[in-house]
Amino acid sequence: MKSDSSVRRETPLKGRRIVMGVCSSIAVYKAADIVSALRKLGADVTVIMTANARKLISERIFQTLSRNKVYCDMWCEIDSWKPEHISLAESAELLLVAPATANMIGNFACGLAPDMLSSVYMATKAKVLIAPAMNGVMYESAAVSENIEKLAARGVKFVGPDSGELACGSVQKGRLACVGEIISAVQEILK
Numbered sequence: 654m655k656s657d658s659s660v661r662r663e664t665p666l667k668g669r670r671i672v673m674g675v676c677s678s679i680a681v682y683k684a685a686d687i688v689s690a691l692r693k694l695g696a697d698v699t700v701i702m703t704a705n706a707r708k709l710i711s712e713r714i715f716q717t718l719s720r721n722k723v724y725c726d727m728w729c730e731i732d733s734w735k736p737e738h739i740s741l742a743e744s745a746e747l748l749l750v751a752p753a754t755a756n757m758i759g760n761f762a763c764g765l766a767p768d769m770l771s772s773v774y775m776a777t778k779a780k781v782l783i784a785p786a787m788n789g790v791m792y793e794s795a796a797v798s799e800n801i802e803k804l805a806a807r808g809v810k811f812v813g814p815d816s817g818e819l820a821c822g823s824v825q826k827g828r829l830a831c832v833g834e835i836i837s838a839v840q841e842i843l844k
């Protein structure tokens with residue numbers, strides 16, 4: 654069997670700059686597979702985690718898989734004069750948010766920017782792809798439905814959610830779209 658370094662891979666996303674927001678959905682563990690798949694396709698992925706996402710999963714996973722620094726806090730000491738959320742916003746070709754919580758979708762729709770990810774969203778001219786994941790009743794709620802409609806009308810793209818058994822035990826629409834579906838949506842947007 655060949656060693657990993659000798660495996661030739663297709664890299665259709667070579668050098669493409671993707672900033673990926675990771676929110677505190679129970680589906681957060683699937684974000685690791687998404688980062689890994691994007692990097693293997695050649696993308697340069699930088700992850701932003703919300704403070705609550707860090708309560709569910711370690712930033713070290715994303716640092717290792719993306720091979721880049723993981724951004725979490727807007728208020729930590731930095732070396733550059735430029736605020737990091739602005740540098741990230743300007744550098745992105747695509748802002749992918751997977752999984753996206755009801756809370757973060759609400760921030761985006763209402764123009765609220767209390768943290769790094771929502772500030773990057775507000776400051777970027779990049780294309781935006783959102784993969785929601787939440788309980789089905791949350792997803793069907795008037796607030797979430799209206800926020801998604803609002804964002805879609807502004808040109809934001811969505812992938813999923815899928816229907817199926819959720820972590821909360823019910824069978825509803827709210828599951829994070831599968832990794833392959835999210836990668837295809839990214840490729841479609843960046844092609």
Ligand SMILES: Cc1cc2nc3c(=O)[nH]c(=O)nc-3n(C[C@H](O)[C@H](O)[C@H](O)COP(=O)(O)O)c2cc1C
Pocket residue numbers: 675676677678679680703704705706753754755756757786787788791
């Ligand atoms: C174990 C656990 C799982 C959660 N899963 C989800 C989820 O799938 N989708 C969602 O919108 N919120 C979920 N929440 C609630 C969010 O974490 C909460 O709304 C939080 O304030 C969102 O913060 P963030 O958007 O900054 O990550 C979950 C909370 C917990 C404790």
